[in-house]
Amino acid sequence: MSTDTATPEGQYRVVVNDEEQHSLWPLRTDPPAGWVPTGFVGTREECSAHIDRVWPDIRPLSLRRRLAGDAA
Template identity: 60%
Template sequence: MDETVFRVVRNHEEQYSIWPADRELPAGWTPDGTEGTRQECLDHIDRVWTDMRPLSLRRAMEAAR
């Protein structure tokens, strides 16, 4: 059984991913505060990432209105 603890991370475009909690985060990614099993982290992302468009695109579309 895989006992790896993951954390949910987010970049400046508000895009989400998961990363092993015991590894240094890649540049440009910050933790969102959620840690757990792979599935728990993926379930969290499913709940919170409701708009898949990057932040820059959302802002551009809003400005064009």
């Protein structure tokens, strides 16, 4: 028996917030307020690998902008 409680199938979705921070969330539940699905769904390992590929700079968007001198 699997100990993965995400779903019976162990599926997750990748979600992102307005600071471009990524996370994985159980597929069977809605993400929390402020987080939206990116469209990527898979196992915990697949989602983690996807996040590693698409989010190389884990600093929040506001910090990246501030350090780049962009006041936007």
